[in-house]
Amino acid sequence: MAACTTAPGAQQSALLGRGGATQPLIVAPHRRMRITVCTRPFRAAGPRLEAQRFGETTVIHNYGHGGSGWSLAWGSAHEATKLVMEERPSRVAVVGAGAIGLTTATYLAKLGIPTTIYAKEFPAETRSARATGTWSPDSRIALKGETGPDFPAMWERLARKSFATHQYYVGMTGHPVEFSYRYYLSDSAEPTPQSHSGAGPHFADYDDRLDDMTPPAEDLPRSAHSFPVVRARRRISMTFNVSEYSRRLLADYLAFGGRIERADFGSPDDVLALDETTIVNCTGYGARQLWGDDSLIPVRGQIGWLAPQPNALYGAYYNGVGVLSRRDGVILQVHGDTEAWGYQIDNEAPDREEFDRAIATIAPLFENWRG
Ligand SMILES: Cc1cc2nc3c(=O)[nH]c(=O)nc-3n(C[C@H](O)[C@H](O)[C@H](O)COP(=O)(O)OP(=O)(O)OC[C@H]3O[C@@H](n4cnc5c(N)ncnc54)[C@H](O)[C@@H]3O)c2cc1C
Incomplete structure (x- = not known):
């Protein structure tokens, strides 16, 4: 029994050895590679996962x-596939090749269903390629009080299914998915809760439904880290190395006989003109224009990319700014004081001042480290 009930902290150490923040990250303007911006496809009621009939065709x-x-891609792919199977299709069209389209199409192709992805942009060009790449299953997923009564349980199903499926990709060449530490740093000895007061949107928060799934955060004694802060907490999280993960998903999909075709649809009629009569619509924020869905609210997010530092793979959050060292780059991101940062902003132009602010906040964390 003792072997089966290892304490979460011991599990973390076993998983990552003595890894974590043993090397400082080099956070400086001269490491800058690029700045990318993308719009999160947010709906107050949560994702749209349902069938809609148009004559002979089901979308x-x-x-x-x-x-x-x-984070939720595989769970959503699974739910969408259940709806697809009700149609008993001989073949299926998937519109979109972002995180959601790729996983849905891979799921279908692995079931042996002839599938074609039609998309304007393929992996490196999509908004999904501009994501932070961390496990964040309830980040801006819905607004409090705006979802149906069944949504929290469905969200939990999506998150659990996804978390399990992402782990098939851990340990593969190129590390499409891996685990690494996140450090939550503060200048106060007291926890600094996210402010949910004020007039801004109040986002739904379901994280505690998954408490059993990962080891809890642990407080670190001052002697156990080199950050110049009063309080440091640490936990394990999942990292998606998005460029490698997308490549792997596309390769798996093609290996199972999936087809791809570039297509730019100007209207629903263009989509409905496809030969396939079962179509999965995975167009993300693009659905606002293509399907006229005004319930999609833009939430802007910007990432400053620094040169990769594969000797130090971990993340840290401090004063409303995050840094995450991934295999394909060190990512800097202003999160603001609440998740309302970027809400209703659809401007995808890079903001250099925001990047400089992120550097100025994070760089001091790595000065004067103990050798
Ligand atoms: C800064 C930032 C950080 C993020 N970090 C994370 C994170 O760490 N973890 C996480 O889980 N999520 C994160 N997200 C959220 C995540 O990126 C999105 O939820 C996800 O990318 C949505 O994927 P998607 O496949 O629905 O959309 P997209 O990636 O936008 O893909 C849509 C696809 O549909 C196609 N399409 C759209 N319109 C048309 C059309 N008219 N004709 C043909 N094709 C069309 C596009 O070309 C594309 O292929 C982040 C988002 C942002 C902005």
């Missing part, structure tokens, strides 16, 4: 995953 909508699209 299964699978979009609107806010700041959680990568």
